[in-house]
Amino acid sequence: MPIELVRVDHRLVHGQVTMGWSRAVGADVLLVVSDRVAASPFDISLMEMAVPTGARLVVWSVEQASQAASDGTWPDGKVLMLVANPVDLARVVAAGLELSEVNIGGVRSEGARHKLTKEVHATDEEILAWKTLADHGIRLSVQWLPAQKRKLLNDEIAKR
Incomplete structure (x- = not known):
């Protein structure tokens, strides 16, 4: 599978992703998985402007x-997959995406009542999704930039 990194970050394509993570993993494809963005040509065009030279969105x-998780039809290249929230990622994992680790940036959804870290806040539905991902044996690593230390979220999720 050509997925180099899966990142959950409500901002999707932004500077930390384009300058830090895509370079760190050598990604030449930024795969945004989002119903909202997929339905918005305006959002897509904004994100295209932020994609680094030599990569595609x-x-x-x-x-x-x-469907790609089910049948293995991913875009050609080294893929950095970006998902805005754990609920969407849990759906893709349920369809067959196998992961050992997920990189987590800022995750703040409207109505989030649970502060898991300073970067990650969650709704009740997102807590269940994080638990589902952890139950799949996925290591949940909060890390803003590649050079920073990782903080595991699994233990915090297990307390909830």
Whole structure:
């Protein structure tokens, strides 16, 4: 599978991703998995402007990513997959995406009542999704930039 890194970050394509993570993993494809973005030509065009030279943007709905997880049809290249929230990622994992680790940046959803770290806040639904991901044996690593130390979220999720 050509996925170099899966990152959950509500901002999706932004400076930390384009300058830090895509370079760190050698990604030449930024795969955004988001129903909202997939339905918005305006959002897609904004993200295209931020894609680093030599890389390309692919935007899929959660259903398209789930289908790819089921049949293994990922974009050609080294893929950095970006998902805005754990609920969408849990759907793709349920469809067959096998992961050992997920990189987590800023995750703040409307109505989030649970502060898991200073970077990660969650709704009740997101807590269940994080638990589902952890139950799949996925290491949940909060890390803003590649050079920074990782903080595991699994233990905090297990307390909830």
